[in-house]
Amino acid sequence: MLSTAEALLGISRHLAMYALGPERAALGNLEFAGSTLEMAVRLRGSGVSTGARVRAIAQSAGIPAHTLRQILITLETLNWMQCEWQEKSLLRVSEKIPPMEELVTSADALLQMASPEAVEIAILRLLDATTVVPITVRRALDIGSSVASEGEAQRALDLLGSLNLVHIAQSADGHRVVFNPNVWASDADHSAAALKCEDGAVHAAVSGLIEEITATPGLPEQAVTSTEPKWVHFAVAHNLVQRSLVRTSDGDEKSFLFTPHMSRNAFEAPSGADPSGHVRQLIGSMVYAQRFAHFRLWGPKTFLRALIRDGEAGDVPNIRTDYPMLETAGIVRVEPARRAYKLVLLQADVAERALEFWRQADRSEEIGSASALGQQRDYVHPEQERARLGKLPEASSETERLLAALRETAGRREYGS
Numbered sequence: 001m002l003s004t005a006e007a008l009l010g011i012s013r014h015l016a017m018y019a020l021g022p023e024r025a026a027l028g029n030l031e032f033a034g035s036t037l038e039m040a041v042r043l044r045g046s047g048v049s050t051g052a053r054v055r056a057i058a059q060s061a062g063i064p065a066h067t068l069r070q071i072l073i074t075l076e077t078l079n080w081m082q083c084e085w086q087e088k089s090l091l092r093v094s095e096k097i098p099p100m101e102e103l104v105t106s107a108d109a110l111l112q113m114a115s116p117e118a119v120e121i122a123i124l125r126l127l128d129a130t131t132v133v134p135i136t137v138r139r140a141l142d143i144g145s146s147v148a149s150e151g152e153a154q155r156a157l158d159l160l161g162s163l164n165l166v167h168i169a170q171s172a173d174g175h176r177v178v179f180n181p182n183v184w185a186s187d188a189d190h191s192a193a194a195l196k197c198e199d200g201a202v203h204a205a206v207s208g209l210i211e212e213i214t215a216t217p218g219l220p221e222q223a224v225t226s227t228e229p230k231w232v233h234f235a236v237a238h239n240l241v242q243r244s245l246v247r248t249s250d251g252d253e254k255s256f257l258f259t260p261h262m263s264r265n266a267f268e269a270p271s272g273a274d275p276s277g278h279v280r281q282l283i284g285s286m287v288y289a290q291r292f293a294h295f296r297l298w299g300p301k302t303f304l305r306a307l308i309r310d311g312e313a314g315d316v317p318n319i320r321t322d323y324p325m326l327e328t329a330g331i332v333r334v335e336p337a338r339r340a341y342k343l344v345l346l347q348a349d350v351a352e353r354a355l356e357f358w359r360q361a362d363r364s365e366e367i368g369s370a371s372a373l374g375q376q377r378d379y380v381h382p383e384q385e386r387a388r389l390g391k392l393p394e395a396s397s398e399t400e401r402l403l404a405a406l407r408e409t410a411g412r413r414e415y416g417s
Contacts, residue, residue, distance in 0.1 A: 002127060002128050003104055003107065004104075004107035004108050004111055004124075005037060005103065005104040005107035007124055007127055007128065008030060008033050008034035008037050008107055008110075008111065009034050009037055009038060009041070009277075010034075011027060011030050011031060011034050011127075011165075012030070012031045012033075012034025012035045012037075012038060013034070013038070014163065014164075014165065015027060015031050015034075015163070016061075016062040018163065023159055023162045023163055024163070026119065026120075026155075026159055027120060027123065027159065027163075029114045029115060029116040029117065029120055030111075030114070030116060030120050030123065030124070032067065032070070032071070032114050033107075033110050033111050033113070033114040033116075035061065035063050035067060035071060036071045036074050036075065036110060036114075037103065037107060037110060038061050038063070039054075039057070039058065039061065039063065039068075039071050039072075039075065040075060040080060040097050040103055041100075041103065041278070041330065042057050042061065042328070042329055042330035043057065043081070043093070043095050043097060043330055044095060044097035044098075044099075044100075044103070044330065044346075044347065045095075045097070045330070045346040045347045045348075046095055046330060046333070046346050047094070047095065048092055048093070048094050048095075049092065049093050049095070050091070050092050051089065051090030051091050051092060051093070054068070054072075054090060054093050055068065055090070056328070057328055057330065058071075060328035061328075069090075072090070072093070074110075074113060075097075077113070078106070078109075078110070078113075079096065080095065080096055080097045080098070081093050081094060081095045081096060081097065082094045082096070099349065100349060118147065118148035118149070118152050119148060119152045119155050119156050119159070120156075121147045121148060122143075122144035122145075122147050122148040122152055122153050122155075122156035123156045123159065123160060123165075125143050125144060125146065125147055126140055126143060126144055126156055126157060126160060126166065126178075127160070127165065127166075127180060129143050130166050130178050130179050130180035135177065135178055135179075136176065136177060136178070137157070137168065137176045137177075137178055140153075140157055140178045141153050141154060141157065144156050144157060157178070165180065166178050166179065166180050167179055167180075205227045205228070205231040205234075206227070206231055206234065206235050206240055206241075208226040208227055209224065209226050209227045209231060209232060209235055209241060210235070210240060210241065210259055211226070212224065212225070212226040213241060213257045213258065213259050214259050217258055217259070217283070217357065218256045218257070218258060218280075218283045218284055218287045219256065219257045220254060220255070220256055220257075220287065220291060221243065221254075221255040221256065221257055222254075222255075224257070232257070241257055241258070241259065242257070242258045242259070242280070243255050243256070243257055244256050244257075244258065244277075244280050244281065244284045246284055246285065246288045246325065254288055256280075256283075256284040256287055256288070258280055278329055278331055278347065278350045279350055279353045279354050279357065281325070281326070281329055281331070282304075282326065282331060282350055282351060282354040283354050283357065283358070285325060285326060286300035286301075286303070286304065286354070287300070301355065301358055304351050304354060304355045305355065307332075307343060307345045307351055308345065308348060308351050308352055308355065311344065311345050311348075312335075312337075312342050312343060312344045312345065313342060313343055313345075314337065314341070314342045314343050315337040315338055315339050315340050315341070315342055316340050316341065317340045317341065318341075319334055319340065319341040319342060319343060320334060320340070320341040326343070330346060330347065331345075331346060331347045331350050331351075332344060332345055332346055332347075333346055
């Protein structure tokens with residue numbers, strides 16, 4: 001089952017890829033709750049941040065200024081942060097955001113504060129049900145009608161279809177089957193259930209792909225040998241495989257593949273071990289740096305261990321310009337080092353989980369120097385990659401301004417260090 005945190009984060013990230021319109025507006029309360037949780041995930045562990053840094057992180061998350069103000073008020077109400085304002089201008093934020101486990105359990109209270117409509121509650125129920133297993137249209141309407149009227153249940157199903165959050169297909173026995181291709185699941189049986197709605201050729205092509213990715217989590221898409229590219233795209237669109245993208249400073253783009261149930265295998269958790277997607281993001285970053293950067297990071301595990309052990313790592317010029325993707329996620333901060341620049345770890349649990357996942361996946365041990373971190377520019381969450389379906393927006397032309405705002409501090413010692 002999807003946790004409330006997983007559903008809210010997934011919905012808000014998915015909707016961010018759509019233009020404003022009646023369908024997106026109808027999920028406005030869910031999107032607000034998800035965006036609030038997104039900011040909490042990104043700001044946790046950062047201590048004191050300037051208003052400029054908070055606005056830059058919100059911009060990176062696709063959150064407009066007027067929504068950000070309401071989000072900050074909500075986070076203050078939860079006693080997760082204290083904001084200092086000068087008239088209507090945000091000066092700085094002091095965060096007291098709880099650990100990820102507590103954030104996940106607090107998502108229900110956050111949802112209630114957003115005052116969702118009956119249609120939105122039905123949407124959450126249908127998302128949960130269709131993630132677990134494909135269901136008939138009649139069953140879907142019964143589930144929606146348990147928390148809303150039948151008309152609202154039909155509206156919820158229509159909205160989910162319009163936003164590509166569910167698909168309806170004809171099953172072999174003639175029933176119309178509803179399944180969820182976009183919000184991730186965390187059990188291999190979910191993938192098998194979705195495959196039952198397809199024919200044998202699909203099963204043969206995609207099951208081999210899933211086995212290959214299970215053996216090598218974070219597999220670069222270009223390294224896939226088990227099937228054709230068209231089946232990779234199919235598997236991503238149907239949530240059988242998750243694709244995370246890394247964009248580079250020179251316009252290059254690489255994609256990395258994971259199974260939706262990655263977190264369960266790695267951390268022995270039934271669901272929600274990586275609701276923010278930051279563990280996948282960090283793994284993808286390290287794999288990119290090792291395999292594709294102009295100056296290779298030969299020992300990503302070694303680098304992560306140093307980052308966890310010392311709270312900081314690296315001393316190279318590349319870090320200043322080529323690693324904003326983990327900054328905008330709030331996982332690290334860039335600071336001047338003795339000779340150049342270094343990464344300062346803000347979310348140690350993310351790095352620890354990424355390293356533990358690698359250990360349990362029994363990947364080969366790398367030995368090498370953490371002399372470069374590559375040229376990573378941006379990160380696309382799996383929910384957004386599925387939502388865009390090949391229509392990736394261009395990288396922002398304001399990257400340098402965004403980086404400058406991210407690194408502005410109210411005083412370096414105040415700013416979480």
